[in-house]
Amino acid sequence: MEHIISILVENKFGVLARVAGLFSARGYNIESLSVAPTLDPTTSRITIVTAGDERIIEQIMKQLNKVVEVLEVVDLTQTRFLDRETALVKVNTKPEHREEAVRIADIFRAKIVDSSSTTYTIEITGDVDKVEALINMLKPLGIKELIRTGRIGISRETTRTASPRREPALLKY
Amino acid sequence: MKISGAEIFCESLRREGVKTVFGLPGGVVLKIFDVLCQQKDIELVLTRHEQGAAHMAEGYAKATGKAGVVLVTSGPGMTNIVTGLADAYMDSVPLVAFTGQVSTDLIGNDAFQEADNVGISRPCTKHNVLVKDVNDLAQVIKEAFYIATSGRPGPVLVDIPKDVSTAKTEFKYPDRINLRGYNPTITGNKQQIQRAVEAVMQAKKPIIYVGGGAIFSNAADEVRELAEITQMPVTMTLMGLGSFPGTHSLSLGMLGMHGGYWSNMAMHHADLLIAVGARFDDRVTGKLSEFCPEARVIHIDIDPTSIRKTFHAHIPIVGDVKAVLKQMNVMLRSMDGNPAQVRGLRAPWLKQIGQWRSEHPLVYHQDDKTTKPQYVIEKLYELTKHQAIVATDVGQHQMFAAQYFKGTKPRTWLTSGGLGTMGFGFPAAIGAQKAFPEKLVVCVTSEGSFQMNLQELVTAAEHKLAVKIVLLNNGVHGMVRQWQDLFYEGRYSASVLGKMPDFVKLAEAYSIKGLRALKPGEVEPVLKEGLAHKGPVLMDIHTDPFENCYPMIPAGGAQHEMMLEDPPELNRGKKGGTPRRKVDEGDGVLPA
Numbered sequence: 001m002e003h004i005i006s007i008l009v010e011n012k013f014g015v016l017a018r019v020a021g022l023f024s025a026r027g028y029n030i031e032s033l034s035v036a037p038t039l040d041p042t043t044s045r046i047t048i049v050t051a052g053d054e055r056i057i058e059q060i061m062k063q064l065n066k067v068v069e070v071l072e073v074v075d076l077t078q079t080r081f082l083d084r085e086t087a088l089v090k091v092n093t094k095p096e097h098r099e100e101a102v103r104i105a106d107i108f109r110a111k112i113v114d115s116s117s118t119t120y121t122i123e124i125t126g127d128v129d130k131v132e133a134l135i136n137m138l139k140p141l142g143i144k145e146l147i148r149t150g151r152i153g154i155s156r157e158t159t160r161t162a163s164p165r166r167e168p169a170l171l172k173y
Numbered sequence: 174m175k176i177s178g179a180e181i182f183c184e185s186l187r188r189e190g191v192k193t194v195f196g197l198p199g200g201v202v203l204k205i206f207d208v209l210c211q212q213k214d215i216e217l218v219l220t221r222h223e224q225g226a227a228h229m230a231e232g233y234a235k236a237t238g239k240a241g242v243v244l245v246t247s248g249p250g251m252t253n254i255v256t257g258l259a260d261a262y263m264d265s266v267p268l269v270a271f272t273g274q275v276s277t278d279l280i281g282n283d284a285f286q287e288a289d290n291v292g293i294s295r296p297c298t299k300h301n302v303l304v305k306d307v308n309d310l311a312q313v314i315k316e317a318f319y320i321a322t323s324g325r326p327g328p329v330l331v332d333i334p335k336d337v338s339t340a341k342t343e344f345k346y347p348d349r350i351n352l353r354g355y356n357p358t359i360t361g362n363k364q365q366i367q368r369a370v371e372a373v374m375q376a377k378k379p380i381i382y383v384g385g386g387a388i389f390s391n392a393a394d395e396v397r398e399l400a401e402i403t404q405m406p407v408t409m410t411l412m413g414l415g416s417f418p419g420t421h422s423l424s425l426g427m428l429g430m431h432g433g434y435w436s437n438m439a440m441h442h443a444d445l446l447i448a449v450g451a452r453f454d455d456r457v458t459g460k461l462s463e464f465c466p467e468a469r470v471i472h473i474d475i476d477p478t479s480i481r482k483t484f485h486a487h488i489p490i491v492g493d494v495k496a497v498l499k500q501m502n503v504m505l506r507s508m509d510g511n512p513a514q515v516r517g518l519r520a521p522w523l524k525q526i527g528q529w530r531s532e533h534p535l536v537y538h539q540d541d542k543t544t545k546p547q548y549v550i551e552k553l554y555e556l557t558k559h560q561a562i563v564a565t566d567v568g569q570h571q572m573f574a575a576q577y578f579k580g581t582k583p584r585t586w587l588t589s590g591g592l593g594t595m596g597f598g599f600p601a602a603i604g605a606q607k608a609f610p611e612k613l614v615v616c617v618t619s620e621g622s623f624q625m626n627l628q629e630l631v632t633a634a635e636h637k638l639a640v641k642i643v644l645l646n647n648g649v650h651g652m653v654r655q656w657q658d659l660f661y662e663g664r665y666s667a668s669v670l671g672k673m674p675d676f677v678k679l680a681e682a683y684s685i686k687g688l689r690a691l692k693p694g695e696v697e698p699v700l701k702e703g704l705a706h707k708g709p710v711l712m713d714i715h716t717d718p719f720e721n722c723y724p725m726i727p728a729g730g731a732q733h734e735m736m737l738e739d740p741p742e743l744n745r746g747k748k749g750g751t752p753r754r755k756v757d758e759g760d761g762v763l764p765a
Contacts, residue, residue: 010354014303018295025296055481062478068300068320071354 002031003057004083004153007046007064008072011037015069019046022063028052032085032150043071047152076153083153086125088113089135092142093120101141108134119144175341178307178333179208182271185314187214188346191242193233193607194218195226199246200286201335202273206244218607218636221628223250225600227257228626231266232604235587236562238391240321241604243270248286251332252293256594259297261328263591264412265389267321268328269314270294276336277305290332299327307340312347319350324357325476326389357475361492361500369447369471369488370504374515376445376469378522379405382428382457385412385590386450386474386494388583393417395498396449402505404519406526408436410451411575412590419579420559425526426579429457430726431572434735435529437726440465441733442525448472450494453484454591463731473497533724533737535576543717544693546570546645549700550577553615553643556700561613561641562587562605566598566622569651572722574617596625599642603629606638613641613704620646620673630683633709641703642711644676647718655721659736663744680711689713719745 009015016035023030032049050060057075064073076083093101098120105112105122108130114121124134128151135146176184182205186194195218198206209217220226223245230241245254251272261268275284291301300320302313310333317329373379387396393416400407400423407417408425417424425436440446446468451457458464461484472479472486473494480489490497537547550573553561563578564587565571571588580586587605589597602616623644633640653668677687686706690699696714703710724735 014291014295014301017292021295059478059482062480066476066478068352068355 001053002049002051002077004076004081004151005048005050005060005064006074006076006153007048007070008038009044009046009067010069010071011042011044012069015044015067016046018067018069019048019064022060022067023048023050026059026063028056028060032148034150034152045152047150049151074155076155080156081153082156083127083151084125085128085131085149085151086123087131087135087146087148089122089124089138089143090114090119090145091122091138092144093118097141101138104134104137108137110134174343176344177204177208177341178310178338179204181307181310181342181344182314182333182338183208183212183215184344185311185346186242189314189318190239191215194242194244195220195229195233195604196244197221197223197226197246197250199248199250199273201247201275202244202250202333202338204335204338205271205273205333209244217244218632220600220632222626223253224256224596225603225626225629225632227254227268227270228260228594228597228600229604229607229629229632230268230270231257231261231264231597232564232587232601233608234261234266234268234604235601236584236605237608238267238389238584240267240269240318243268245270246273246286247275247290248288250286251288251290255293255297256592256596258294258328258330260589260592260594260597262297262299264589265326265385266328267326269317269321270298270328270330272330272332273338274303274332274334277334278336280334290330294330297328298330299325301330301332303332303334304337305334307337307342310337311344312351315347316350316352320352320355324355325386325474325479357493358477358491359475359493359496361473361490361497363500365488365490366497366500366504369490370501370508372445372469372471372488373403373405373447373501373505374508377518378439378443378467379403379445379447379519380425380439380443380468381405381407381447381449382410382440382451383407383413383416383449384410384451387413387416388450390450390475390494391583392450392495392498393583395495395502397421398502399447399498399505402502402515404516404523405447406439406523408432408440410454410457410590411588413451414575414588415580415583415586418581420581423523424579427575429454430459431576431722431724433530433535433576434533434724434737435526437724437732437735438529439526440468443468446470448474448486449498450474452479452482455483458484459726459730459732463733465732537720539693541693544690544696544715545720546573546647546716547577547720548693549643549645549696549714549716550574550617552697552700553617554578556697556704557613557615561585561615562602562609564588564598564602564605564614564616566616566618567593567595568619568622569655569720569722570617570619570622570645572652573645578617595622597622599623599640600626600629600632602640602642603633603636603638606633606640607636610638614639615641615643617643617645619651620644620648620670620676621650624674627679630680630685630709630711634683634685638709639707640709641706642709643700643703644711644713645716646673646676646713647716647720648673649718651718651720652722654718658721658743658745659727659740663746665746676711676713686710687713689715691715
């Protein structure tokens, strides 16, 4: 099962290497990774999307918690959360396809952020389904290049809009 | 007044109470060594190889419980301690390793003797830091000692670039640590402990399984109290030996791959398993799917990652073993209104275990021709009156020592368990002897392991460290040869050590006393003479190259399916030649 793990760390060199090393040393795969400072410049937020059964995820969470510079570890998929990803898609636009590309972008409320005589670059932000749907729609036109940010996530403050999910797993015995 | 980074280093170590540093100098740490030689509080033990320094620091740390300190140079100096770091990481040994680094302006330039010290050591340290500013140095050192010795102990590496050791700043030793993300859990959750206590009171066939955690946490008294008030038998892992007296009537000795038949059978049939500072290592569990099939599991460990890593736990308790057992014992004492009732409840179980023990005790057959390694260990055990600190290397001799040397005190059994580092024993013994110059320190080793760090003979001689080296010389990598006999049709690929040095002459070359025992009758006199000698001694004791270590759970086998003796179809030395000389040829040097 897929998990989005949100890790608050001290903003120091080498911390990302230690976190990533925990995954690689155990043969766990990182599907996506994003890192940026938080409001407090001394800390950074690492968001990792990974997959594994319950035991593997429990072990990953515990190992992450053990790293000295890691301040907090949350498995967002065990909470009510919101996730987003941004993609930049450079799509080939033969003259007969330029209209179609604009139409598809419109449908997804995506923006054309760059254009040349033979390409458009489309920016899309949304959950993973939306991003992938757009990519699928654009494929027949010919995608020249695709860059994705990897997912970030945040917990929800209200319950009304989210699908009910399990409460956070009890990690401290 | 401003002082240099090197002076800050020495002053900080002094504040941490460090008396001994094991190390070897080099270009980028010259400034630190220069300051070291101008003060008297901290003694440097100059080793002949950095790996020796790392293992000495481990031996020192295991014997004392304090952090062992290593100081080496950049590049090869650092890469040479990697084995020691990995060993310490696996066995939770508190170590603080200081490595030199090229100047900050040269880092990344492939400068002379440059290596990515923090990068290389990251997966084998608990924590590591590159100090880029001399103003951070004191804080980093304080935190390094705190991290190394607290929680689940482990090695910490501090990388000091040359310009940081020479730069000057005001020195103020920090009085507090500042680690937001590090706060080990000490006391256990009360409700969990309550559940554990109830499980203990109900169990008919309980067993306590103690690992190294009980030693690091100084919980020997608590383990003993728990065992005695509840009449539960105690089995120990290789790392846990010494946490409970091997001579106690409730002691089952070691469990696992080469543990006693009775202890593995007891584990297999137990209805309650209390794991104390142990981590269900594969050498203990054997085949996981058939491990302790009937037991409810209480797992007490300070490291949450140890819990449910390989094996399930019904009642997990995160906390310091000593603190948790104390809590448990208090509850048990208040509940235990009728000790006789517990005694009655346990009696059939203890009787059953006793029966297993008498059915298949540890056995070997000593004749008057060839010395059995077990015989040497038994004699050594007798002659040292259980009082020695024993350091071992890795292999058959280590397992025999674990089986036959019934240690009674914690921190007297120094061995490489997790990483299984051949070459660990001798430098570890030197480190322990340095910590306790007056105590008897014995290194049980073999010709294979010993030759991996024998350069430290000179360190022992120079510092007059009276380590007694008992070298079980069978001319083969015994454990490898055993597996080749059992599982590779006796093809001795690279397990027969062709040429052998004359160990007695070798010792003498380092001005150390050398003794040799070729025959069983010579073993006791040699041990007596060696143990009585005032300085370091090397005792080259020739043993049976074909002796196998039993009981044995074959790799991947289930814990109750032990091999107890050589299988009848054993086909020795089928294709790869026979092991070495006939034992009585014994000038110590092999014919070519």
